[in-house]
Structures are given as C-alpha cells and as structure tokens.
Amino acid sequence: MQSHEIIKTCFANSSPKALAAELGISQSLIYKWSQPVGESQSGSKNPLDRVCALNQACSDNQLIKWLAAQADGYFVPNKVVHSELDALNPATHEMVSQFASLLGAIAHAGLDERITREEAADIRQRWDTLKSFADGFVNACERGDFDKMKEIEKQWQQSS
Known part of the structure; x- marks a missing residue:
C-alpha cells in the first residue's frame, strides 16, 4: 500500500475535518496527503513519506x-x-532450532516461578x-525460491 492510501x-x-482539527492543520492539507504525488497528481508529500526518508537517511531503523x-x-x-545460500532443509532446521531455543529460554526462566528483566530481555531477543x-x-516460499532449490538438488543428485 502506498503512503497516501494509508493516510x-x-x-x-x-473525518478529514476532525483529523485536521486534531493536528492543527488545514483540511485541504489532509486531503492532499491522501492523494498520490506526481507530475499529473495533486497530492502532497505526507508525513509518512518524510518519516520514511528520514529513516533511510539515518540507516539504523532507530x-x-x-x-x-x-x-x-x-x-x-x-x-x-x-535460495542460492539457503536450501529448504537447512532453513527449516534453523527455524525449528530457533523456536526450540526460545522455548528453552522460556522454560529455564520460569523454573524459579519468576522472570527477571535479563531473562525477559533474552526471551524478547530470541523471539x-x-x-x-x-x-x-x-x-x-512466496517467491518460489525453495521450489527452485528442490530442482537444483534433484539435478545434483542425478549427476552424482
């Protein structure tokens, strides 16, 4: 979805009128933010576009x-x-391994019937x-990369 569509x-x-009043801006500006920007378009660069540009300029996602x-x-x-680096089986194994690691951290943290800030931070990081x-x-999967990996794996097995 484009930023103007989100707006x-x-x-x-x-209502646009209520939003404009809440933000202390004109109603026409709210409408401009909700329209596409371009040579033949009447929209105006909206705050979402600006935040996106600022985030890209900072490059650390803070x-x-x-x-x-x-x-x-x-x-x-x-x-x-x-797909060139990650085949289906190693990728699924890695995901299951990370899930097991998360469950292990939760189980370990809960052994004493309380979870410390450090344990909570560890659980958050793993999650x-x-x-x-x-x-x-x-x-x-949606890009179909793993289907391609299966074909490459079959060709490799046939040549071995």
Whole structure:
C-alpha cells in the first residue's frame, strides 16, 4: 500500500475535518496527503513519506523502532533468505532450532516461578530473531525460491 492510501484509511475512523482539527492543520492539507504525488497528481508529500526518508537517511531503523514502541509494538526486520545460500532443509532446521531455543529460554526462566528483566530481555531477543527468520522464510516460499532449490538438488543428485 502506498503512503497516501494509508493516510486515506484514517478517514474510516475519523473525518478529514476532525483529523485536521486534531493536528492543527488545514483540511485541504489532509486531503492532499491522501492523494498520490506526481507530475499529473495533486497530492502532497505526507508525513509518512518524510518519516520514511528520514529513516533511510539515518540507516539504523532507530526512528522506526521508536514509532513501533509508541504503538506498544516492536520493529523486527525481515531476514532475507536467498535460495542460492539457503536450501529448504537447512532453513527449516534453523527455524525449528530457533523456536526450540526460545522455548528453552522460556522454560529455564520460569523454573524459579519468576522472570527477571535479563531473562525477559533474552526471551524478547530470541523471539524477535525467530520472527525475523520465519518471515524471511515465508517470503522465500512466496517467491518460489525453495521450489527452485528442490530442482537444483534433484539435478545434483542425478549427476552424482
């Protein structure tokens, strides 16, 4: 979805007039933010575009992490899984291994019927790593990379 389309989805919960009043800006600016930007378009660069540009300029995702925290969430980047480097079986093994590691950390932390801040931080780190890897795995599956890996593996086995 484009940023102007995201802005437009805000109109479902609040009118452009109410949003403009809440933000202390003109109603016409809200409408401009919700339209595409381009030579033949009447839209205006919106705050989402600017935040994206600022985040890219900083290149460390601290801005996005902060925004996610403001929404009571966490930013976890996707791990890119490349078929040239990651075959299906090692990738699935890695995902299961990371999940087992997370469950082990949870089980170990809960042995004394309490979880310390350090244990919680460790669990969070393992969870974020698993989410990142799993999403990269799903993205690779959606791109069909693993189907290609199976064909390459079959050809290799036939030539051996």
